[in-house]
Amino acid sequence: MNFDLPEQVEELRVHVEAFAAKKLAPGALERAHSAEYPWDVSRLMAEQGLLGLTISEEKGGQGASLLEAIIAIQAVSKYDPRSADVIQAGNFGAIRTLAEYATEEQQEKYLTPLLAGEAIVSLGMTEPGAGSAVTDLVTTATADGDDFLVNGTKVFGTHSTEASFYLVYVRFGPGVGGIGSVIIDRGEPGLTIGKPSRFMNGEDWSQIYFDNVRIPISQVLLGEGGFKKQISGFNVERLGNAARSIAVGKHAFDFAVEHVLTREQFGRPLAEFQGLQWMFAEQAVRLESAQLLLMRAALEADAGMPSAQSTAIAKYAANEAGFGAANLAVQALGGTGFSEEAIVEYCFRRTRGWMIAGGSTEMLKNRIAEGVFGRRFSQREGASR
Numbered sequence: 001m002n003f004d005l006p007e008q009v010e011e012l013r014v015h016v017e018a019f020a021a022k023k024l025a026p027g028a029l030e031r032a033h034s035a036e037y038p039w040d041v042s043r044l045m046a047e048q049g050l051l052g053l054t055i056s057e058e059k060g061g062q063g064a065s066l067l068e069a070i071i072a073i074q075a076v077s078k079y080d081p082r083s084a085d086v087i088q089a090g091n092f093g094a095i096r097t098l099a100e101y102a103t104e105e106q107q108e109k110y111l112t113p114l115l116a117g118e119a120i121v122s123l124g125m126t127e128p129g130a131g132s133a134v135t136d137l138v139t140t141a142t143a144d145g146d147d148f149l150v151n152g153t154k155v156f157g158t159h160s161t162e163a164s165f166y167l168v169y170v171r172f173g174p175g176v177g178g179i180g181s182v183i184i185d186r187g188e189p190g191l192t193i194g195k196p197s198r199f200m201n202g203e204d205w206s207q208i209y210f211d212n213v214r215i216p217i218s219q220v221l222l223g224e225g226g227f228k229k230q231i232s233g234f235n236v237e238r239l240g241n242a243a244r245s246i247a248v249g250k251h252a253f254d255f256a257v258e259h260v261l262t263r264e265q266f267g268r269p270l271a272e273f274q275g276l277q278w279m280f281a282e283q284a285v286r287l288e289s290a291q292l293l294l295m296r297a298a299l300e301a302d303a304g305m306p307s308a309q310s311t312a313i314a315k316y317a318a319n320e321a322g323f324g325a326a327n328l329a330v331q332a333l334g335g336t337g338f339s340e341e342a343i344v345e346y347c348f349r350r351t352r353g354w355m356i357a358g359g360s361t362e363m364l365k366n367r368i369a370e371g372v373f374g375r376r377f378s379q380r381e382g383a384s385r
């Protein structure tokens with residue numbers, strides 16, 4: 001057993017950190033306060049080969065491992081937390097589902113521009129009546145001749161205001177088995193993008209309405225029975241979310257370490273007060289534990305044994321550790337930490353969202369408890385336990 005990064009991964013880390021320090025660090029604070037997707041960074045990352053790291057070379061990616069994508073996210077976050085969103089979008093979640101299941105024609109049309117950093121996809125899963133209970137979704141795709149008509153509403157989608165296209169979870173029929181997904185272009189007649197609303201983390205989202213949106217069968221990604229495949233892709237999304245939680249929390253933590261070493265009160269550096277030292281010690285333990293759990297989940301997934309349990313444990317630990325570290329940083333910087341002058345307030349807002357997105361910490365604990373007790377606990381009222 002060895003906790004060192006494999007040589008190739010370590011080389012990537014060094015390379016990406018050098019790139020991020022030079023090209024991204026200077027605009028980090030400004031980017032953190034912009035709701036717009038950083039398209040300049042997106043193209044830059046495509047040039048650097050940082051998009052599609054985990055996608056095979058024949059599909060236009062780099063054929064690297066999940067571990068490498070995680071290390072790349074963290075290397076970028078070290079210098080520019082906001083730009084790590086681009087690595088997430090280019091390597092985890094919807095892009096992976098497309099790489100895995102899209103037809104050749106769909107890959108040409110959708111995957112290619114995503115990998116070039118010129119397009120962005122929004123995942124339309126959550127609905128007003130289906131949040132944690134995602135299988136309660138009611139957006140339908142109904143056959144009409146050779147086409148499908150899509151009707152329904154999606155909420156909270158990351159990149160939903162700016163997306164080039166949407167990967168939409170739909171219901172072709174009843175039950176979990178009736179759920180699949182379709183790809184819908186922005187601008188398709190019947191698709192309306194609602195008024196943008198802002199998350200606490202600074203990202204905009206819009207309600208997306210589908211009113212008899214007509215799509216040909218070639219826009220279906222996964223038909224009936226596709227839900228399980230989509231959710232296994234979602235487990236990978238969770239690892240990206242976990243990686244960013246730790247990395248953004250660590251960014252704030254490192255910032256705060258520098259601050260308390262230099263800021264003096266009562267004639268001494270803040271770092272000399274034990275009350276603060278213990279807060280830093282506790283968060284250091286949480287960050288490092290979460291990182292080890294994340295590495296385990298990523299290595300299992302790379303070895304072809306992705307575990308929903310290890311992933312849930314890693315994301316839960318990472319979400320708590322990331323937010324805990326950012327929260328500490330805000331406190332340790334005092335008034336400065338609570339102000340937009342310092343990036344730690346962004347890290348605080350950002351890490352908070354990941355405790356809800358991608359499987360809330362409560363839903364993760366439900367999943368972890370199932371692993372602990374070796375049985376399923378239905379959350380539904382009246383379900384036999």
Ligand SMILES: Cc1cc2nc3c(=O)[nH]c(=O)nc-3n(C[C@H](O)[C@H](O)[C@H](O)COP(=O)(O)OP(=O)(O)OC[C@H]3O[C@@H](n4cnc5c(N)ncnc54)[C@H](O)[C@@H]3O)c2cc1C
Binds near residue numbers: 123155157354379
């Ligand atoms: C920053 C951010 C980005 C997001 N990005 C996307 C995206 O790209 N695409 C997309 O489709 N959606 C996205 N979402 C939506 C996200 O998936 C949902 O917010 C999440 O699933 C929770 O659903 P909800 O908001 O309806 O809350 P609810 O499901 O109503 O839950 C409210 C609270 O109750 C708790 N709760 C619910 N059920 C249980 C239970 N059985 N046991 C214990 N506690 C429970 C939850 O944990 C939560 O704390 C995003 C959300 C955020 C905050």
